[in-house]
Amino acid sequence: MILVIAEHRSGKLNRASWEAVAAAQRLAASQPVAIAVLGSNVGAVATELAAARVQEVVTLDDPGLEPYTPDGFTAALQQAIDQLKPDLLMLPHTYQTRDFAPKLAARLDRALITDVVGFKLESRGAGAGPLFVRPMFQGKLTADVAPEGPAPHLVTVQIGSFRADQATKGSVAAPIRALTITVDAAAVRQKPEAPFQEARQAVDLSQAERIVSVGRGIKEADKLPIARGLAEALHAELAASRPICDAGWLPMERQVGSSGQTVAPKLYLALGISGAIQHLVGMKGSQTIVAINKDADAPIFEVADYGIVGDLFEIVPAMIDALKQT
C-alpha cells in the first residue's frame, strides 16, 4: 500500500497534496493507495481528499498536532505506520515535509529519497521496486536512485512534477477512518507561534505579463541597470533568483522560486540564471521561457523555449537596441 501524507494549513489543503496523490496513483498500478491527514478537527480536509480514487482516507486527529511540530508529526506518523504497514510513503516536497520527514525516516531507520521528479519501473527486474528520479548538483545532473533496506521507504515529490488535475477522482467518496493515535503534548519540544507574512508585498509578480529575471550571472549589483533597461524596453517586471535577493541586490519580494513567488507570465526571460530546481519550480509554468547564459550546460536550458549561449553583457544591450528598432 502507498500512503500519501496530505498537507494543509488550518484546514486549507496544500495543492501539492493532490500532486502527491497523482504521483502515487501513477506509481501504484494495482497496489492500493491511501491518504493520511494530520491535525486537529481535520474532518473537512478529509472529506475533500475522499474525492480521490483511493482505498481510504485516514485521519490522525489530536489537539497535539495543531499547530504543526516535527516532534508531534513524527510521533503520530510512527503510530500510523505501525498500524497501516505501508510499503511506501509519498509526501509533497514542501518546507513542512522537509522539516519532519528526515526525522521520521531516522526514527524508523528507513530510506528517504527527497526531491523526486519521476520514477522508472521498466529497467528493474521482478520483485525489485521502482527507481526514483531526482536532480543533483543544482540540476546539472539527474540520478536514478534505489532505496536500500526494508520498507516502508519514504519519497518526497517535487512541486510541479506531477499535475494535481491528473489525480483520479472516485465515482463515490472514499471511506474516512479515524486512526487511534496519541500525541503526548509534553513530549513536543517545539513551541510554534502563529505564521505571519512579512510587510505586505508591494510587487505581485504573479500578475506580471512579462518578467526579466536575473541570477548569479549578473555578477555584481552595479550591473543590475543592464537588466532593468531590458525590463523597461519589454514593459516587464524585474525579478531575481534567490542568491541575488540574499545578497540584498534586489528586495526579497522580487524573488522567484520555492521560497519566493511562483509566476506564470507570458514571457519569462532568465538572464544568467543557472536553473536550480528551487528556481525552476517557481517559473516553469511560464508560457514562453527565454534563457541567456554563458554556460551551455546550465539546467535553465532544459525548460527554455529559446536560448542564447553567450555573454549577457553583450546580448542584453543588443536586445535593447533591437527592441527600439521596430
Place this chain on the structure above:
Amino acid sequence: MKIAVCIKQVQSRDSQPRLDEARTWVREQDAAFEMNEPDAYALEEALRLKEKHGGEVVVCSAGPARVAQVLREALARGADRAIHVQSDAFAGADAFVVAGALAGAMKDEAFDLVLTGLQSDDQGFGQTGVVLAERLGLPHATIIMDVQVGPGLVRVKRDLEAGWFQWVAMPLPAILTIQSGINQLRYATLKGIMAAKKKEIRTSAPAAAVAPKQRIVALYAPEKSKKTQLISGSPAEAAKELVRKLREEARVI
C-alpha cells in the same frame, strides 16, 4: 555557548560535474571543491552568535582527506577548532551515513547549539541536519532566517514558503538548519588565515559504519522537457533574431 557547525565540502558551483566511468558518481580527480554555500551561512551565523554571547565555534565535517581544506577555511574565518571524521567512503555518501558519522564524533562534546546549511549543493538531500538531530536526541527546526538565543532556549524564525514565516521556540541544546541569505558572509582576513594555521583539526576514523539507505543506479545529463531553439550568431545577430522570434513566433512582446 558551545556551537557546532556541520560543513560539507562540495564540487564548485561553477564547474560542470563530469561523470565517472561507472556513471554512478562524478569524477573527483579533475573537480574543484568549495565549502557548501548554505553551510557557509550557518558558519557565519555561529560566528555572530559567538560574538554576541561568547563561547566557542567548532566546525565538523565527515569526508575524505580533501575536506581539511574547507575546515581550514572555516578556521580562517573565525571558528576555534575543527573535527574531521575521515573516510574515503564519505565522498558520495548519503545523509544517513554522514549524519551517523557526525553523531559519533559529536555526541560527547555537549554542544549547546548545532547549525548546518539547509541542504548541500551536490546531492541536495536536505536531510543531514534533521537526521543528526534525531541521532543526538535533540529538538530541531529547519530553514531558519533568524536565531535568538535566551537562557536555556532558542527562538528561531522559520521560512514557511511563499513569503510566510513563523517563530518557534525550543529548549537548548538544539539543531537548526540555516536558510541561505540569513546574513552577509564574511571572508577570511590575512590575520585569520595566519591564526588558522595554529588551530586544531582533530581527525578521527568513523566509530562504526552506517549502512547506506540509498544507491545511485545511474547518473546522467538531464532530459530536456522542452525543445529549445538555440539561437546562434554574433551577440547583435542573436539578439535581433531573438526579438524577432518573440514578436512573430511566440507573440509575447
